[in-house]
Each structure stands twice: as structure tokens, then as C-alpha cells.
Amino acid sequence: MMAQLLNGLxxxxxxxxxxxxxxxxxxxxxxINLAHGSLFMIGAYVAFLVSKATGTLWLALPVGVLxxxxxxxxxxxxxxxxxxxxxxxxxVMLTFALILLAEELRWVVAGSDFHSVPIPAILDFSVPVTxxxxxxxxxxAVIAICLVLALALFWWIERTRFGAVVRASAENPEMVDxxxxxxxxxxxxxxxxxxxxxxxxxxxxxxLTSVYPGMGDSLLIISFVVVVIGGLGSISGAFWAALxxxxxxxxGKAYGPSFQGTGALGTLLAALSGSSxxxxxxxxxxWRPTGxxxxxx
Amino acid sequence: MIGPVRMLPKTWTGWALIWLGFAALAVVPFFATPFxxxxxxxxxxAAMLALSLQLLVGATGLVSLGHGAFYGLxxxxxxxxxxxxxxxxxxxxxxLAMLAAGMAAFLIGAISLRTRGFFFLMVTLAFGQxxxxxxxxxxxxxxxxxxxxxKPLISAFGLTTDVTSLPRSRRAWPxxxxxxVQLVAMFAILVLLLRSMLGRxxxxxxxxxxxxxxxxxxxxxxxxxxxxxxGALAGAAGHMWAMQSGFVNPELVGWHRSAEALLxxxxxxxxxxxxxxxxxxxxxxxxxxxxxxxxxxxxxxxMVILLAVLLLRNGITGLRWLPNxxxxxxxxxxxxxxxxxxxxxxxxxx
Numbered sequence: 001m002m003a004q005l006l007n008g009l010x011x012x013x014x015x016x017x018x019x020x021x022x023x024x025x026x027x028x029x030x031x032i033n034l035a036h037g038s039l040f041m042i043g044a045y046v047a048f049l050v051s052k053a054t055g056t057l058w059l060a061l062p063v064g065v066l067x068x069x070x071x072x073x074x075x076x077x078x079x080x081x082x083x084x085x086x087x088x089x090x091x092v093m094l095t096f097a098l099i100l101l102a103e104e105l106r107w108v109v110a111g112s113d114f115h116s117v118p119i120p121a122i123l124d125f126s127v128p129v130t131x132x133x134x135x136x137x138x139x140x141a142v143i144a145i146c147l148v149l150a151l152a153l154f155w156w157i158e159r160t161r162f163g164a165v166v167r168a169s170a171e172n173p174e175m176v177d178x179x180x181x182x183x184x185x186x187x188x189x190x191x192x193x194x195x196x197x198x199x200x201x202x203x204x205x206x207x208l209t210s211v212y213p214g215m216g217d218s219l220l221i222i223s224f225v226v227v228v229i230g231g232l233g234s235i236s237g238a239f240w241a242a243l244x245x246x247x248x249x250x251x252g253k254a255y256g257p258s259f260q261g262t263g264a265l266g267t268l269l270a271a272l273s274g275s276s277x278x279x280x281x282x283x284x285x286x287w288r289p290t291g292x293x294x295x296x297x
Numbered sequence: 298m299i300g301p302v303r304m305l306p307k308t309w310t311g312w313a314l315i316w317l318g319f320a321a322l323a324v325v326p327f328f329a330t331p332f333x334x335x336x337x338x339x340x341x342x343a344a345m346l347a348l349s350l351q352l353l354v355g356a357t358g359l360v361s362l363g364h365g366a367f368y369g370l371x372x373x374x375x376x377x378x379x380x381x382x383x384x385x386x387x388x389x390x391x392x393l394a395m396l397a398a399g400m401a402a403f404l405i406g407a408i409s410l411r412t413r414g415f416f417f418l419m420v421t422l423a424f425g426q427x428x429x430x431x432x433x434x435x436x437x438x439x440x441x442x443x444x445x446x447x448k449p450l451i452s453a454f455g456l457t458t459d460v461t462s463l464p465r466s467r468r469a470w471p472x473x474x475x476x477x478v479q480l481v482a483m484f485a486i487l488v489l490l491l492r493s494m495l496g497r498x499x500x501x502x503x504x505x506x507x508x509x510x511x512x513x514x515x516x517x518x519x520x521x522x523x524x525x526x527x528g529a530l531a532g533a534a535g536h537m538w539a540m541q542s543g544f545v546n547p548e549l550v551g552w553h554r555s556a557e558a559l560l561x562x563x564x565x566x567x568x569x570x571x572x573x574x575x576x577x578x579x580x581x582x583x584x585x586x587x588x589x590x591x592x593x594x595x596x597x598x599x600m601v602i603l604l605a606v607l608l609l610r611n612g613i614t615g616l617r618w619l620p621n622x623x624x625x626x627x628x629x630x631x632x633x634x635x636x637x638x639x640x641x642x643x644x645x646x647x
Contacts, residue, residue: 275431
């Protein structure tokens with residue numbers, strides 16, 4: 001029970017790192033990035049390659065942050081900047097193409113096998129929480145790093161001068177331009193930051209899930225569910241929704257199958273346990289179509 | 298009639314080109330090897346799926362990433378209809394597959410259409426994934442590996458075509474012509490639909506939904522009708538896929554299928570009804586050509602999309618030298634945030 005709670009928390013926080021970038025990029029630039037899951041996958045493979053080359057995971061973290069930001073800036077500069085005003089279909093297709101190319105790149109660099117990534121040696125132990133229950137130190141570390149990053153993101157967006165400009169460009173981009181602030185620089189920085197967050201999430205997740213083809217796809221869709229439930233463009237919404245989804249998904253998958261064999265209802269519940277997240281999304285949409293934290297219509 | 302329909306040809310040469318195309322498809326088997334007859338059938342199935350999606354994307358301005366769900370659901374319906382291994386006739390399987398897909402589209406549409414713009418895109422993607430998870434995680438349709446199914450019999454009015462009695466070189470013909478008849482029928486249905494009141498209202502919704510609401514149209518109902526019809530038509534495509542290939546697997550339901558259909562629309566031209574057919578054929582043949590040269594399917598697919606989205610902005614049918622096929626509407630709203638802006642500034646009426 002306790003372990004599932006912590007697992008759910010840790011999963012939810014990782015989801016937040018991915019979906020906060022997604023929602024931020026949408027809010028500020030009006031771009032939907034289907035390739036956001038691929039960035040997560042790239043992060044995981046960076047972790048795999050770096051830990052294979054150097055024998056330790058730690059170097060992958062700065063590589064992920066800097067490389068992710070650089071990749072994000074490059075993508076924004078060469079492609080996404082020119083798609084902000086294009087139609088939905090064009091944006092979907094552009095980012096779908098990037099997904100396919102990322103999978104191709106992954107195949108060239110690392111092949112199509114599953115690879116496990118070792119947990120860093122100094123965190124490869126269990127922390128006793130209560131008598132009779134202990135929990136992986138690495139997972140604790142992931143929770144801590146995610147919380148620090150989340151707090152930094154909140155501080156950056158809500159408390160700094162640059163964050164105020166970011167919020168202003170989400171609200172009214174023309175006004176930002178009129179006031180003589182450089183909206184293009186804001187876009188570049190936001191996109192780079194969002195990319196770096198997704199890549200870092202991938203680095204952190206790699207030892208927990210191992211790395212495999214298509215790993216970004218399912219995460220992308222769950223991140224969309226987070227954004228839908230939290231409300232598009234809302235960072236705090238994404239945070240609470242990510243935690244909710246993390247817990248619901250973990251508990252659903254852990255305890256759902258145990259209903260098997262307890263009558264027709266139990267069998268149904270067991271069958272639906274893998275899709276608890278989507279059922280939650282349906283419920284939220286029926287109740288509030290703009291998400292829990294979205295602006296009320 | 299009240300003026301020409303945007304997505305249909307404006308001159309008789311445009312129409313002649315379309316019907317000549319269908320006529321050319323009708324004689325293809327007499328000249329092509331069995332492999333290319335099969336490839337054309339595949340292209341026609343892809344064209345049917347893209348054509349059904351065009352009712353949402355091109356005609357109504359709704360970009361759905363969950364359309365593959367209805368396609369896959371129909372294919373699974375064929376599998377579930379013949380559990381004992383006895384083939385069912387097509388006049389039974391086709392309507393039931395379309396009914397199942399249409400009903401699923403009605404339910405999913407009823408919820409997804411409460412949202413707009415990018416929200417709609419994400420919600421349809423999530424619903425598609427829900428259907429995928431159901432077929433992937435449960436034993437309902439063979440689980441992860443999928444399952445072989447008994448192909449429906451091509452049978453109508455008491456006459457049944459026994460494919461195995463044909464000479465080997467002609468075994469691909471029945472499926473080919475069944476697909477062609479369905480493709481032409483679907484095209485004709487959509488032409489009539491676009492010319493009808495429903496089509497006009499959908500066009501109005503695409504250009505300015507708020508104005509249509511102000512005019513007193515319950516736009517939610519019209520969009521739901523379009524979503525349901527598109528789902529049922531996608532079901533016909535999925536049924537045809539089951540009929541040609543003879544097996545189902547969860548990948549049929551996955552969202553990559555929806556993205557491919559969107560690609561066919563983009564490649565052929567978002568502004569014309571014939572676009573998805575042209576795009577599907579172009580892509581299927583390009584893909585086949587590329588696979589003879591290189592093994593890397595994803596690389597080719599990715600590069601084609603990238604080039605199409607960067608250079609071929611009006612699709613193949615939007616190229617200048619083609620006669621009088623309508624261009625993308627320069628006055629249409631292209632701001633991707635439209636849906637959300639509306640959401641925050643205008644009251645919802647549903």
C-alpha cells in the first residue's frame with residue numbers, strides 16, 4: 001500500500017515534468033507537440049548511452065539538461081517557429097514526422113532491443129521507512145529531484161520577471177509585442193525549457209523502466225490526458241492532474257486485477273483496470289470540459 | 298441549389314478527371330500483376346479511411362487523432378462475428394461492422410465534441426488509446442498478438458463468389474472490385490452529403506462556428522452527426538481491411554493509423570474531396586517504391602511527411618497545373634488557438 005502510494009507519487013511527478021512542458025509550449029506558442037514523448041525517449045536513450053560509455057548515470061543528467069535545451073532551441077528555431085500560425089493538421093503532421101524520425105534515429109544508435117539501465121551504485125539500496133517496509137533510494141531521489149524541478153518551475157513562471165512575460169505571452173501575445181518585449185525570445189526559451197524537462201524526465205525514468213522502442217508513445221498519450229484533466233496551459237493544473245493520474249494509474253494496475261473472480265462487476269473492474277486513467281478523463285470531461293483547473297467557460 | 302460546394306470540382310473537367318480516375322481503377326486488374334492488384338486494394342482501403350476522415354478534417358475543420366479506433370473496431374467486429382471459423386456473408390458483416398463503428402463514434406463523439414481545438418485533438422487521441430488498451434490488454438480479440446479471422450464471403454442475392462475456384466492469377470480480383478465499389482459508393486455518398494444542408498452547415502462550422510451558433514444552429518448536433526457518419530464509413534474501410542488481410546491486431550486501432558490517414562489527406566489536399574484518394578494512392582505507391590530501395594520505412598515516411606508539410610502546402614490536388622480544383626480557403630481561420638480562445642471568451646451552449 002505504502003509502496004504503491006510512493007510509486008504513484010513518483011510516476012505522477014515524472015508525468016508532471018513531461019506534461020508541464022507540453023502545456024507550457026501550448027499555452028505560450030499555441031503549438032501542440034506530438035513529438036514531446038519522443039523527447040522523453042531521447043532522454044532515456046541518452047541515459048542508456050551515457051551510462052554504458054561512462055559506467056555511471058550522473059553524467060547523463062547535465063548532458064540531458066544542456067543537450068535537451070539545445071535540441072529544443074534548435075527545433076524551435078528551424079521548425080516550430082514557422083508552424084505557430086499554421087493549421088492544426090500541419091502541426092500534427094510535422095510533429096508526427098519528428099516522432100518517426102526519432103524512432104529511426106533510435107534504431108540507428110541503439111537498435112530495437114530492450115536495454116536496462118543500471119541504478120547508480122550509491123543509490124542502489126533500500127531506505128527503511130517503517131519497520132518491515134523499505135523503499136528504493138533511487139525512487140526517493142527521483143521524487144526529490146522532480147519536486148525540486150517543479151518548485152523551480154513554479155518560481156520561474158510565477159515569481160520572476162521573465163515568468164511574467166511568459167504568462168503575458170500566453171494571455172495576449174500581441175500585447176507583449178506592442179510593449180516592446182521580444183516574444184520570439186520568450187518562445188525560444190520556453191520551448192528549450194519544455195524540451196529539457198521532457199529529456200530530464202526520460203533520463204530519470206531510464207533505470208526504472210529500462211529503455212525500449214516506442215516508449216515515448218504511451219507516455220505522450222498519458223501526458224495529454226494529464227493536460228486535458230488539468231486544463232490546457234495551466235502549470236498548477238498539470239501538477240495536480242499529474243499526481244492524480246500517477247496515483248490512479250498505479251493503484252488501478254496494482255489492485256484492479258484483484259477484483260477478478262468476484263462476480264460480474266469484479267470482472268468488469270479488473271478488465272478496466274488498465275484503462276482507469278481514460279475513465280477518469282471521461283468523467284472529468286463530462287463534468288468540466290475545460291479541465292479541472294482550466295478557465296471556466 | 299445554392300452555389301458550388303467548396304470541396305467539389307467547380308467545372309466539368311474536374312468531374313471528368315475524377316470519374317476517369319475511377320474508370321481507370323476499374324480496368325487496372327486486366328493489366329496489372331496480382332501483386333499490384335493487391336497493392337491497389339491496399340491503397341483503396343487507405344483511401345476509404347482517409348476519405349471518411351476528410352468529412353471531419355476538410356469539411357468540418359475537426360482534426361481527430363482517434364479515427365483509427367473505428368477502423369480497427371470494425372475489423373475486430375468481423376473477427377468477433379465468426380468465432381467458430383465459419384465464414385459469414387459480406388451483406389451481414391459489412392452493415393454490422395459499420396454499425397459497431399458508428400455506435401462507438403457516436404459515444405466517443407458525444408464526449409469529445411464537448412471540447413474544441415487542441416483539446417478535441419488530445420481527447421480523441423486518448424479515446425483511440427482507450428480502445429487500443431481494451432484490445433491490447435484483454436483476451437477479447439486475441440490480445441497483443443491479434444488473431445486470424447475467417448474472411449467474409451463475397452455473397453449477395455444468393456450468389457456467392459468462391460475465391461478458391463478462380464485461377465491463381467485472379468484470386469485478388471474479387472476483393473479488389475469489392476473495395477472499388479465501396480470506394481466509389483463512399484465518394485458518392487460524401488458528394489451528396491456535402492451538397493446537402495448538413496454539408497453546408499458543416500462548412501459554416503469550419504469557417505466560423507460562433508456565427509453558426511448565432512444563426513441558431515445547434516452546432517454540437519451537426520458535428521456529432523458528422524463524427525458518427527465518419528466513424529461508420531471508417532468502419533467500412535476497417536471491414537474491407539479484415540476482408541483483404543484476414544487478421545486483426547491491436548495496431549489496427551492505434552493512433553498511428555489515424556495519423557497516416559491524416560497524412561493521406563495532407564498529401565492529397567485538405568481542400569478537396571478527391572484529395573484523400575489521391576494522397577492515399579500516392580503514399581502507398583511511394584512507400585512500396587521506397588521499400589524496394591531501402592529497408593527503412595519510418596525514415597521514408599518521416600521525410601515524406603516533412604517535405605509535404607513544408608513544401609506541398611495545398612497537397613497534390615492543389616498543384617497549379619490541375620484544372621480548377623479548389624484551393625485552400627484563404628479566408629478560413631488558421632489560428633490554432635481559435636478553439637481555446639472561443640472557449641474562454643464565449644459561453645458554451647451545450
